[in-house]
Amino acid sequence: MKLNKKILENIDKFEDIIDYKFENKEYILEALTHSSYSNENKNYDFNERLEFLGDSVLSVVVSDYLFKKEKDLPEGELTKLRANIVCEESLSEVANEINLGEHILLGKGEEATGGRQRISILADAFEAVIAAIYLDGGIDSARTFILKYMENIICDSRKGKIFRDYKTHLQEVLQGRGESNIWYKLVDEKGPDHNKRFVMQVGSNEDVLGTGEGKSKKEAEQLAARVALKRII
Incomplete structure (x- = not known):
């Protein structure tokens, strides 16, 4: 070309x-x-x-x-x-x-x-x-x-300076505030089967706290938890 x-x-x-x-x-x-x-x-x-x-x-x-x-x-x-x-x-x-x-x-x-x-x-x-x-x-x-x-x-x-387990961190923060009803929800799937992307939401009770997109549901959950942590901390 x-x-x-x-x-x-x-x-x-x-x-x-x-x-x-x-x-x-x-x-x-x-x-x-x-x-x-x-x-x-x-x-x-x-x-x-x-x-x-x-x-x-x-x-x-x-x-x-x-x-x-x-x-x-x-x-x-x-x-x-x-x-x-x-x-x-x-x-x-x-x-x-x-x-x-x-x-x-x-x-x-x-x-x-x-x-x-x-x-x-x-x-x-x-x-x-x-x-x-x-x-x-x-x-x-x-x-x-x-x-x-x-x-x-x-x-x-x-050196352990990068913390990536945002789900655990978020759970600890929310439970420390007395919130125990923490949920993750799949809200969208994008792309062809060989290259799927997943969009997950995380929330507590009726409140949506964050949304994340990743190559797997677990990755999307982690990114959603990270967004939530930035919002509430």
Whole structure:
């Protein structure tokens, strides 16, 4: 595909930010293309397949790193630590640090509704960028990118500075206030079967306290609990 000047400039700027130049620009173009843009521009492949691959590459790199660095941790603790690092919230934080949202190709509707700041879009695009680097430069290039830009989150997680079990925290806060009727409710499901997204609400008695969206119901519940905690604390 022959890329227009505006898109090439967008890619060049993003390459400068992440300090990686792609041999095959098609990889990074696909990684930066959201499905909403592809729907409006039929010649562009969107990034969901790359997201799938990037998720696996990220998991392998982080697992390998933790396995070598945390020699005394049992399997269960390693799993929790990895989940803390590779969750949607962590990925979106790193995506914001590299200004990924500014470089994603979005459809007009998604753009108008704040898609560039949406946690799910940012996290998915970050995984797609990982896959693009892996395909273009191999596992070593992907590892370098991941460990460079996720270094702070990995270090903070290893030191126990990042707290992600928002459900337990919320329950403790509410019970401390004498509220025991805490509930979670599925309010929406989005996307095709292979890439479902779930929207959950959390509340107490008749009050809705927060809403979250994630790749699983559990992840959405955690994000809903986080929103609720920000609201009530």
